Amino acid sequence: MPPPYKALDLYFQMHRRSIPFDSFSVLFTLKSCTRLQSLIIIRHMHSHIIKLGFITHVYVATSLLHAYVVTSFSNACLLFDEMPERNTITWNTMITGYSRSGNINKARAIFEEMTLRDVTSLSAIIKAYFDHGYWGKGLSLFREMISSAEIKPDLVTVGTVLSSCVNLGALALLVGKSVHGFTVKNGWELNVQIGTILVDLYAKCGYMKNAFRVFDLMQERNVMSWTALICGAAQHGFSQEALILFKMMQKTNVRPNELTFTGILNACTLSGMVEEGRKYFKMIEEYGLEHRIQHYGCMVDLLGKAGLLEEAYEVIKTMKFKTNVVIWGSFLSACKEHKQFDMAESVIEQILSAIDPENDGGIYALICDLYALNEKWDDAERVRKLMLDQNVRKARGSSFIRS
Template sequence: MPLILCRRFKQPQLIQVVLLLSSPISTSSSWISAIKNASSPCKSVQIYTQMHRQFIPVDSFSVLYTLTACTHLHNLSLLRHLHAHILKLGFTSNVYIMSSLLNGYSNVCFDDACALFDEMPERTTVTWNTMITGFSRSGNVDTARSLFDEMPLRNIASWSSMIAAYFNCGRQRKGLRLLHEMLIYEKLKPDQFTLCAILGVCGRMGTIGSILGKSIHGFITRNEWELNVEIGTALVDMYAKCGFLKAASVVFDMMRDTNVISWTALICGAAQHGYVNEARTMFERMQNVGVKPNEFTFTGILNACVHGGLVEEGRGYFEMIEECGLKPKIYHYCCMVDLFGKAGKLEDAYEVIMRMPPKANMNVWGSFLYSCKVHDNFKMAERVIDGVIEMLRPEKDGGVYNLIADLFVMGEKWDDAERMRRLMVNQNVRKARGSSFIR
């Protein structure tokens, strides 16, 4: 070891360096391998930091693997620190490093991603795709489309990202037109990502959605795609949401591997369409084969109980949430308020609201007040009306304004009813079309 290097360290530090240089990870390639194969992202960053402290030369691979690890940590300060380090090391011309940094920023701070994208001296299809996905995720689909149109070269991932963006934001017609263009003019076959994104919204498109979903299933069959967990679950979810529970069950049984998401898709689909017994049977089957339900599974089975008016069964499922190591969420409490309210057990519904740890939202209050109206019980509604009025938002809660006014009329509180009507006019309140608290 050169003397000049030895003088940089005190005795304990010198011993540490000697031990490290004589260890199996003494070469640069060994350090890179250690970063790449670290047991956790935090460990990768620690090794990279140690590498610098020991004056091991840093190359593009060590930076790239560290960046990849940092992306999983969602730590903006750390990403900015590494960005500064990349500038100092002169790696800004390395398109792979800059693409990885862009991907990290897009998941944490999209404004930083936009600034980096504008500064990048070289862009690849991957970087363009990252920005399209980022703009889509932030709800700016038009900007995503502008980038898509500007791209010098598109691959299947580019088309898939843009098509998925249209479908995820409810602009199905534009998504279908782009899919048609990809198939007919570009002669590209959709990949699993594209089809899963489309199948995910077919259940919300009515008859057209069911026809499209069946066509996608036909495409999968003709091309002999394996029904893996991802594509199989997407098909199960599509058929279940469209009300074709038998078809969903057939696909489910054909899947080689299933998981809790597959089971949950079946249970929620059955509950949504009022197949209460089927939902409960599937829930029991899932438990019998050792699959642990998640939060969404319990939402599905509780909704089934609401549809069937199964109060005691619903109590049991609700208690099971904590038995499975989970904490009830706001939507679980909302299901219980619906369940008790529909059965006329308004005291029980009120008790759930008072005891729930998360603050009740307007869905919970609206459901409770609607049950009070249905069961002609103004006294129960009167307990909470003043507090609910303070929480009302004119732009979103028009249905609740109307509901409270109707409750005042039912309780013969004419002055209060008139006050609510005037409030609605003054605040320009409009009830959303199709608004309802019935689940």
């Protein structure tokens, strides 16, 4: 019997034996019921709590409220309206509930209605804004929080905010700089979570000096800290630095993971370091890790750019995964670059049978180019006709850069 059901069974054994309940036994049982996410059981517990007279107990009522937020938010709203006493946790629970239901305006209204707020309240409404794409409002509130003398963010809040916007480019950079400045001003030591997120954020935005500065300030580093810096260095063309970082990581006895090797292989690909790429590709298994499709993709790209197309094709054939459009595209691009038309033709029919006409229009265009460059006009026309028949469209270029 799973632990939540065991707790529920023990609760009703107490009831059958007329053993008196206290608020702690009720709270622990409610916690187990919440994990089960069964509305029928929650409602049964609700009626039992009313009979026992615990519904006026603010902690019990708040725990019940949380159970309803997880299972049925409409019931949570009814219970909230009926509660004679509420504490800060009660209000925070409703902010989270309205955020999950997508009603950000009501979440903010609940926040404004609160007579006493704490750092969790601010964290909840900021996270609600970020989760639903209201980046400007979330950032504005976060800056107010940082500058406020009343409520200061803690490490949990900072981690939540950074995690929510780490992939948002310029906006993430603004948040990262605000957080970085706040930690320095308050004399905080950068823990491994906050430090890693900041390193990752700066590295993705191309601010490698800032990433290295934060990394040096960290008192403790784990595999994700090292990996964030390695991947960032590789992404922005610092391939030699990425390899040096990997060797430093090995010396500190931090064990790399699959993502670390993706960064290293990417560094080798961008700099055309074939021998190093082969070495690190083999090293993945030496560490007892499994090759991922990203690793194969990097090797195909590396070997293809170096003109080693037969070896690149051997890598494709030895893959444990179904070859995706990215790898095929990389291989065909290398064939085009090195004018290896026979090699390309040997796999074209295999590729055409595997790709999706609705999403992989770029591959069709690339195949047409290969046939045209090899002066096989009939084959090029056949592929163009296939594109028309299957309504293939090449995706337009797009950007996520914000003004």
